[in-house]
Amino acid sequence: MSTRRSRKGGPPRGKRKDPARQLEKAVRLHRKGALIDARDLYQKILRDDPNNPNALHLLGLLCLAQGDSKSAESWISKAIALDSRPAEFHNSLGVVLLGRAHNEEARVAFAAALERNPVDAEALNNMGNALQNLGRFDDAVLNYGRAVQARENYEEAHYNMGRVLQFLRRGQAALAAFRRAVEIRPDYLKAQRAIGGVLLGLGDLAGAEAAYRAAIDIQSDDAESHAALAELLERKSALDDALAVAEIALRHDAGNVRAALAGARCERRLGRFREGLARLDGLDLGSTGVEPESHVRLEQAALQDRLGDFASAYDLYARANALALQTPRALAVDTTACQRLIQGLEDRFDKEWVDGWTPTPDPVRPSPVFMLGFPRSGTTLLEQVLDAHPALTTMEEKDPVEMLRGRITALPGSYPAALASLAPETVEELRAAYFSRAVQHLGGETKGMLVDKMPLNTIDAGLIFRLFPDARFILSLRHPCDVVLSSFMQLFEPNEAMIQLHTLEGAAEFYASVMGLWQHYAALLPLQVAAVRYEDLVTDFEGETRRLLDFLGLEWDEAMRDHAKRVRQRPVSTPSYHQVMQPLYSRSIGRWHNYRFAFNKLMPTLQPFIQAWGYTE
Numbered sequence: 001m002s003t004r005r006s007r008k009g010g011p012p013r014g015k016r017k018d019p020a021r022q023l024e025k026a027v028r029l030h031r032k033g034a035l036i037d038a039r040d041l042y043q044k045i046l047r048d049d050p051n052n053p054n055a056l057h058l059l060g061l062l063c064l065a066q067g068d069s070k071s072a073e074s075w076i077s078k079a080i081a082l083d084s085r086p087a088e089f090h091n092s093l094g095v096v097l098l099g100r101a102h103n104e105e106a107r108v109a110f111a112a113a114l115e116r117n118p119v120d121a122e123a124l125n126n127m128g129n130a131l132q133n134l135g136r137f138d139d140a141v142l143n144y145g146r147a148v149q150a151r152e153n154y155e156e157a158h159y160n161m162g163r164v165l166q167f168l169r170r171g172q173a174a175l176a177a178f179r180r181a182v183e184i185r186p187d188y189l190k191a192q193r194a195i196g197g198v199l200l201g202l203g204d205l206a207g208a209e210a211a212y213r214a215a216i217d218i219q220s221d222d223a224e225s226h227a228a229l230a231e232l233l234e235r236k237s238a239l240d241d242a243l244a245v246a247e248i249a250l251r252h253d254a255g256n257v258r259a260a261l262a263g264a265r266c267e268r269r270l271g272r273f274r275e276g277l278a279r280l281d282g283l284d285l286g287s288t289g290v291e292p293e294s295h296v297r298l299e300q301a302a303l304q305d306r307l308g309d310f311a312s313a314y315d316l317y318a319r320a321n322a323l324a325l326q327t328p329r330a331l332a333v334d335t336t337a338c339q340r341l342i343q344g345l346e347d348r349f350d351k352e353w354v355d356g357w358t359p360t361p362d363p364v365r366p367s368p369v370f371m372l373g374f375p376r377s378g379t380t381l382l383e384q385v386l387d388a389h390p391a392l393t394t395m396e397e398k399d400p401v402e403m404l405r406g407r408i409t410a411l412p413g414s415y416p417a418a419l420a421s422l423a424p425e426t427v428e429e430l431r432a433a434y435f436s437r438a439v440q441h442l443g444g445e446t447k448g449m450l451v452d453k454m455p456l457n458t459i460d461a462g463l464i465f466r467l468f469p470d471a472r473f474i475l476s477l478r479h480p481c482d483v484v485l486s487s488f489m490q491l492f493e494p495n496e497a498m499i500q501l502h503t504l505e506g507a508a509e510f511y512a513s514v515m516g517l518w519q520h521y522a523a524l525l526p527l528q529v530a531a532v533r534y535e536d537l538v539t540d541f542e543g544e545t546r547r548l549l550d551f552l553g554l555e556w557d558e559a560m561r562d563h564a565k566r567v568r569q570r571p572v573s574t575p576s577y578h579q580v581m582q583p584l585y586s587r588s589i590g591r592w593h594n595y596r597f598a599f600n601k602l603m604p605t606l607q608p609f610i611q612a613w614g615y616t617e
Contacts, residue, residue: 019049027058035062053083057092064096072096087116091123098126103133121151125160132164135332140164155184159191166194167329171202189218193225200232208232223253230262239266255284257292264299273306294323298491305489310594317489321502330494330502337496342459342513346520348416349462354524360469361424363431367468368438369552370401371453372461373476374514375501376486378534382476383453385537385545388559391448392552400437401457401464404430408463419466430467449552456497458514461521472552473527475518477613478534480606481592481599484508508602515609533613535589 022045029038042059045052060075076093083089094109110127113120124147131140144161148154162177175198181191196211209232215225226249233242243266249259260279267276280300285293301316324330371379371386371394380396387394407430411418422430438452439445455476457464464471484507492498500510521527530551537544546556592599599606603617610617 019045019052023052023055023058026055030058030062035066038062039066051082053079053086053089056082057086057089060096061092064092064099069096069100073100084112085116087113087120087123089113090116091120091126094123094126094130098130098133101133103130106130107134119146119150121147121154121157124150125154125157128157128160128164132160135328137164137168141168153184155181155188155191158184159188159194162191162194162198166198166201171198174198175202187218189215189222189225192218193228196228196232200235205232205236209236221252223249223256223259226252227256227258227262230259234262234265234269237269239269242266257283257285257288257296261295261299264303268299268303268306273303276303277307290323290326294320294327294491297323298489301489305594311597314595314598318503320491321488324491324494325499325502327494330499333494333499334496335499338459338500339510339513342517345416345459345462346517349520349524351524353420357420357466358422359424360422360466361427363468363470364428365435366449367471368434368450368452369472369474370457370461370464370468371451371455371474371476372458372518373455373478374458374483374487374511375455375492375498376483376490377455377476377478378532378537379453379455379476381534382474382532382537382548383451385560386451386548388562389549389554389557390559391554391557392451393442393446393448394451394453395438395441397454398438398441398452399454400434400441400452401454401460403437404434404467405460405463407433416462419463422466427467434467449554456514458518459497461518461527462525465521465525465527471528473529474548474551475529475531476534477531479590479592479615480511480515480609480613481602482588482590484511484602484606485592485595485599486588487511504598505602508605512605512609519612531613538589 022041026038026041026045029035029041039059039062042055042062045055046059049055056075056079060072060079063069063075064072073093073096076089076096080089080093090109090113094106094113097103097106097109107127107130110123110130113123114127117123124143128140128143128147131137131143141161141164144157144164147157148161151157158177158181162174162181165171165174165177175195178191178194178198182188182195185191192211192215196208196215199205199211200208209229212225212229212232216222216229219225226245230242230246230249233239233245243263246259246263246266249256250263253259260283264276264279267273267279277300280296280303283296285296297316297320301313301320304310304313304316371383373379383394383396386392405415408418409415411422411426413421438450451474461473464473484504487501487507488504490501492501494502497510501507522529530548532544532548542556542561545560549556607617
């Protein structure tokens with residue numbers, strides 16, 4: 001029997017604990033949520049073995065779970081320095097970096113993980129997240145797709161792919177991704193709520209409402225689902241119901257910005273302006289991000305406007321627009337592209353060039369009617385009035401003309417130069433593509449005459465004439481100052497055109513560019529045009545409508561009188577949705593006078609158009 005003693009300060013050698021078993025125990029504690037005990041054990045393991053990469057990696061993950069991302073990065077980086085082979089180490093480092101908004105460094109870490117394991121579903125999903133944050137949206141979609149190929153039932157990757165597709169305006173594909181996520185995991189609350197958001201964007205208000213109610217069925221105390229439903233009900237003008245649902249959301253989350261906004265909009269539409277402001281007072285906007293705050297400032301501005309405090313309203317409108325310019329989508333926009341396009345079109349369209357065009361074949365089907373002008377000129381009201389006529393089918397702000405421009409841009413010479421040499425068969429192909437796209441948007445063939453309402457198709461009126469020389473144009477007009485002010489009072493989705501409207505000065509300059517180009521086209525091309533002034537339509541509805549119907553070769557129909565009722569049955573996607581639901585009113589006529597203090601320096605830009613359209617200041 002041996003009497004040899006162990007080394008001073010240590011247990012007998014036969015009693016030394018197995019490091020692998022200690023690590024297994026620490027992992028079990030970690031998974032159970034006993035983070036303090038797990039951390040103590042990881043640190044004990046590292047005291048005995050400072051170069052244990054697995055313990056370093058796991059301690060880093062534990063620090064991340066405790067919200068200490070700086071320490072997490074340090075521990076995981078040490079693990080990789082000791083052993084760079086495991087893909088999971090690089091993936092974990094990427095997750096930490098992504099959480100710290102170090103998106104490019106995260107992308108590099110995920111790339112390292114995928115070099116070691118190209119079919120690591122989690123690393124592919126995380127790479128998609130990093131690419132999305134970097135604005136590389138198409139690449140993000142590809143990585144999410146690879147993630148679900150590697151793990152078909154990976155609901156989070158389906159959800160993330162849906163988010164990017166929704167951002168890219170690929171609504172049907174986004175809807176399919178969200179639905180697949182819910183199919184895999186029926187209680188996936190975020191995905192179920194996202195289905196409602198996509199359906200709302202697609203104009204399916206009934207489907208969106210059902211989706212939001214299904215989300216509430218998943219979790220009855222979820223404030224965000226109730227807030228989304230309140231927004232939808234306000235949009236449907238079910239104002240009392242919307243207020244009730246907003247209150248439920250606020251009971252579950254007193255600071256829910258979305259619910260407070262929905263309630264404030266309802267109060268404004270009910271004429272309770274101070275109550276609307278009160279709903280927005282005291283909201284904590286510090287952590288919401290710029291987009292929610294921009295919508296709060298916009299609603300505060302609208303309420304101050306209705307209370308007659310125009311100076312405060314103007315400052316709030318300016319603040320809302322400035323915030324909107326800081327969103328990721330806005331920051332990705334080329335802010336000069338649209339003005340360059342307009343200038344290029346004006347320079348290219350001249351008599352000598354147009355006279356040299358190849359012949360345009362006669363159309364084999366009736367050409368559409370194109371309703372254009374400038375945003376906020378009353379096009380939505382007029383479109384709804386015309387849609388009530390049984391011989392007309394209107395298409396509200398869709399992209400067939402934009403699609404044609406893209407196709408022509410791909411031709412030799414690009415756009416607009418390629419217009420001059422179009423072969424007859426190319427013209428017919430482009431016409432067929434236009435109608436095919438319209439059928440997709442309308443959900444079937446048009447009945448009667450098609451009216452394509454897209455205000456900024458004004459920019460491409462020359463293209464439209466080239467393909468449809470017998471087309472009729474409805475030019476929607478409104479006092480230029482009211483148009484510019486109303487554009488500034490909205491938060492349009494930022495793209496190369498609408499981003500021009502986020503300052504009053506920018507809106508005035510863009511108006512002058514667009515409507516100046518229209519004047520150039522009208523002087524050069526034999527366009528068939530009926531101009532309709534918003535003010536005349538409001539003050540002499542039947543007279544102006546009958547005049548327009550004569551231009552279209554149609555008779556009056558009594559269904560056109562109650563356009564507001566029709567709107568309630570057919571969703572409107574533009575910011576005017578709540579206005580066109582009301583009986584005709586003149587409150588918006590001359591509204592710019594309340595903000596004359598902001599227009600003094602803009603009048604030289606707008607005065608030529610005020611005179612051209614027959615207005616007096």
